[in-house]
Amino acid sequence: MKKILLATPTMHGEEQQYIQEAFDTNWIAPLGPNVDMFENEIASYAGVSAAAALSSGTAALHLATILAGVKENDIVFIPSLTFAASVNPVRYEKAVPVFIDSERDTWNMNPAALRKAFEKYPNPAAVMAVHLYGISAEMDEICRICKEHQVPLIEDAAESLGTTYKGKMTGTFGDYGIYSFNGNKIITTSGGGILVAKKEEDVERARFLSRQARDPARHYQHSTIGYNYRMSNIVAGIGRGQMLHINDHIERKQRIYHQYKEAFSDIAEIEMNPLNVNGVDNNWLSCITVSPDSRVNPVQIMDALAEADIETRPIWKPMHLQPVFKDHDFIQVEEGLSVSEDIFNRGLCLPSDIKNTEEDMKRIIQIVRQQFGA
Numbered sequence: 001m002k003k004i005l006l007a008t009p010t011m012h013g014e015e016q017q018y019i020q021e022a023f024d025t026n027w028i029a030p031l032g033p034n035v036d037m038f039e040n041e042i043a044s045y046a047g048v049s050a051a052a053a054l055s056s057g058t059a060a061l062h063l064a065t066i067l068a069g070v071k072e073n074d075i076v077f078i079p080s081l082t083f084a085a086s087v088n089p090v091r092y093e094k095a096v097p098v099f100i101d102s103e104r105d106t107w108n109m110n111p112a113a114l115r116k117a118f119e120k121y122p123n124p125a126a127v128m129a130v131h132l133y134g135i136s137a138e139m140d141e142i143c144r145i146c147k148e149h150q151v152p153l154i155e156d157a158a159e160s161l162g163t164t165y166k167g168k169m170t171g172t173f174g175d176y177g178i179y180s181f182n183g184n185k186i187i188t189t190s191g192g193g194i195l196v197a198k199k200e201e202d203v204e205r206a207r208f209l210s211r212q213a214r215d216p217a218r219h220y221q222h223s224t225i226g227y228n229y230r231m232s233n234i235v236a237g238i239g240r241g242q243m244l245h246i247n248d249h250i251e252r253k254q255r256i257y258h259q260y261k262e263a264f265s266d267i268a269e270i271e272m273n274p275l276n277v278n279g280v281d282n283n284w285l286s287c288i289t290v291s292p293d294s295r296v297n298p299v300q301i302m303d304a305l306a307e308a309d310i311e312t313r314p315i316w317k318p319m320h321l322q323p324v325f326k327d328h329d330f331i332q333v334e335e336g337l338s339v340s341e342d343i344f345n346r347g348l349c350l351p352s353d354i355k356n357t358e359e360d361m362k363r364i365i366q367i368v369r370q371q372f373g374a
C-alpha cells in the first residue's frame with residue numbers, strides 16, 4: 001500500500017524553469033536575479049517594503065536576534081511550545097530564554113503569562129512570538145504588551161507564511177519577522193529563509209551581516225562580525241516557482257483541516273487544533289488532541305497509523321521540558337500542569353500533505369476513527 005507522509009514538497013514545473021534560467025545565465029551563486037525577484041515577491045505578498053533572502057529560517061532568526069540588540073545574559077521571552085529552532089539563535093548570542101506557556105485558544109504564547117513574565121523580569125531584551133502550525137498568535141495583545149514595555153518583538157512565522165491576523169500577514173506585526181522554506185513548510189526552496197522588518201534599514205543591515213559584514217570599501221574591510229547566510233540563486237529559483245502556487249497550497253491545506261474536522265465531528269473525544277477567530281490560518285499541519293478522559297491515547301493512534309504506513313508526528317515537545325533548556329525559567333498563568341505540556345501529552349499532527357488523494361484521506365480517517373470504536 002502507498003506510504004502516506006506528513007507533508008512533502010509539492011513542485012509544479014516552473015521551479016525548474018527558474019533554475020534553468022540561472023544555469024543559462026551562469027548565476028550559480030548566492031546572489032543573482034532569482035534572489036532579487038524572490039525577495040520582491042515575498043515582500044509584496046507579505047505587504048512589506050523589503051525582505052532579505054537567507055540560507056534558512058534559523059539564520060533569519062539569528063540575524064533578527066542580533067538586530068534586536070540581544071546580547072550575552074539578556075533575557076528573551078519565547079513560547080515553550082515551539083520547535084528548538086526558535087530558541088537556538090538566542091543561545092548562539094548567549095542570551096537567556098525564559099519560556100512562556102501557551103493559551104488554549106491558539107496554542108501560542110499566552111498574553112497573560114507574558115504579562116506575568118514582565119512582572120518577574122521587567123527588562124527582557126526581546127519577545128519572540130511564534131505562530132505554531134500556521135495558527136496566528138493573539139497579536140493585538142502581544143503587540144500591546146511589547147509596546148507598553150518598549151521591548152522589540154521578533155515574529156517566528158516559519159510555519160505561517162500566508163496566515164493573516166485581522167487582515168494583516170503574520171510576520172509583519174513585529175519589528176522583525178521570519179519565514180522558513182524548509183522541505184515541509186507551506187512552500188519550500190529545499191532549504192531557506194527570509195527576514196522582513198518594520199524598518200527597511202534593518203533588512204539592509206541583515207543583508208550586510210549575511211554577506212560576512214564586508215564594509216563598503218574597495219579592499220576587504222570589516223568592522224563587525226559577519227555570517228555567510230545568503231540564499232543561493234538556484235534555491236531562490238525554486239522559491240519563485242513555488243510563490244506562483246502559494247494560495248493554492250494554502251487552500252488545499254485548509255481543505256485538509258476541514259475534511260478532518262468534519263470526519264471527526266461525531267467523536268466527542270477528538271478535538272482539532274484551534275483556529276484563530278481573528279484571522280485566516282494557513283493550516284500548515286492539521287493536529288488533533290484526545291480528551292483527557294478518553295481511553296485512547298495519541299501514541300496508540302500514531303502506532304496504528306504507522307502500522308498502515310502512515311506518517312504522523314507528535315506535537316512539538318515544550319522547550320521547558322528539554323534537557324538542553326532545563327535550567328531556564330518557565331512562566332505559566334497558574335501553577336499545575338502547564339497548557340503546553342497538556343497539549344503535548346494529548347496531541348498529534350496528522351498527515352497534511354497537499355498531494356494526498358481522497359482515497360488517502362479516507363484511509364487515515366478510518367484508522368483514527370477505529371481507535372475510538374467508531
Ligand SMILES: *Cc1c(COP(=O)(O)O)cnc(C)c1O
Nearest residue numbers: 056057058083085086158180182
Ligand atoms: C521550521 C521552523 C524554524 C526553522 O526554519 P529552518 O528554515 O528549518 O531553519 C523555526 N521555527 C519554527 C517554529 C519552525 O517550524
